[in-house]
Amino acid sequence: MIPHTSISVVTGLPCPKSGIWESMGNFKTTVTLFKGEPMPEYCGWKIKWRLVQVC
Incomplete structure (x- = not known):
């Protein structure tokens, strides 16, 4: 399932949502x-x- 809004995060910050990250x-x-x-x-x-x- 692809989220409706794009979520992006930089190295070192806590992951905001469990899932597969590219x-x-x-x-x-x-x-x-x-x-x-x-x-x-x-x-x-x-x-x-x-x-x-x-x-």
């Missing part, structure tokens, strides 16, 4: 996170993540 930028990857977990880095870089599916 990296924004040139390189794409996804991670599954639970609410409250810190948003991860990608290859050592602080990036922005976008929620693609709510779990």
Whole structure:
């Protein structure tokens, strides 16, 4: 299920909603996170993540 409004968060902040998150930028990857977990880095870089599916 894709959310109606886009939710994005940067590395280091707590995950606001459990689900599958996709990296924004040139390189794409996804991670599954639970609410409250810190948003991860990608290859050592602080990036922005976008929620693609709510779990």
